Amino acid sequence: MVLAISIDSPFTHKVWQEGELSKMVPGGLPYPMLSDTGGRVGELYDVYDEANGVDIRGRFLIDPDGILQAMEVLAPAVGRNVAEMIRQIKACRFVRETGEATPAGWEPGKKSLKPGAELVGKVCDIWSPDMAF
Template sequence: MSLVNTKIKPFTTQAFKDGKFIQVSDTDLAGKWAVFFFYPADFTFVCPTELGDLADHYGEFQKLGVEIYSVSTDTHFTHKAWHDSSETIGKVKYTMLGDPAGVITNNFGVMREGQGLADRGTFVVDPNGVIQAVEVTAEGIGRDAADLLRKIKAAQYVASHPGEVCPAKWQEGEKTLAPSLDLVGKI
């Protein structure tokens, strides 16, 4: 079952951000756009390339009012050790959620059964805590932060312009569509 248009489930966890351990819960997201970016494990191969790509674009996400939460089933202690030992992960300024009990990973339906690891899953959550976009890829397929930014801009545009939708490859400032009987069969 798709989680699109469902509300995120409650959670509380420990995280690593800005050199500190902090507690984060679902209530911290109220009124804000958020991305939950699940990945299998710290100290691996594709994962640091993805987290580094997000780090390189983090300022752009912040300009859109979007907070990034990377999530793996590692602890917040492991996140700190990875951050301190990897040049790529050392660039990360967003919140790295620890989920060793798998609560958040299971809440979002991306826990690999019997492995204790998350799939590569990306979830865009609106200010009401409702999931607006979901992407899940196989182990060897890394994600692209620039395309995630495009999807967030589209989600934000649609949220603030009822009655309009964004077509494929839509970029900010481009023409949108207003679904109506007049458009049926003409696209």
């Protein structure tokens, strides 16, 4: 489930969805747009910019138990990398399902690692830096 959140009211979300977003995405965004009145939720997640009264670009990946698994916060003028976010979701799901670990640059189908005493000092035998790209 994707949840978008800004300090805008549900009415502003409606106008944006109907006036602009629905022109970019057929049918509009298929997920809830939340209103963070007064930056209350942004404060909980440490992304509320009091000086400007807005939430900055924070992104939080939460697992089915409600535990935070990944987060990223960018300066307001810098846009996100959606492909990297999707990769992180795949990696987090893989780790949860298998109990294994995903080294740098892991994508589905690439080598994963089984954490444990046997792996200590042996990562270089099964993984090399070029696999990160």
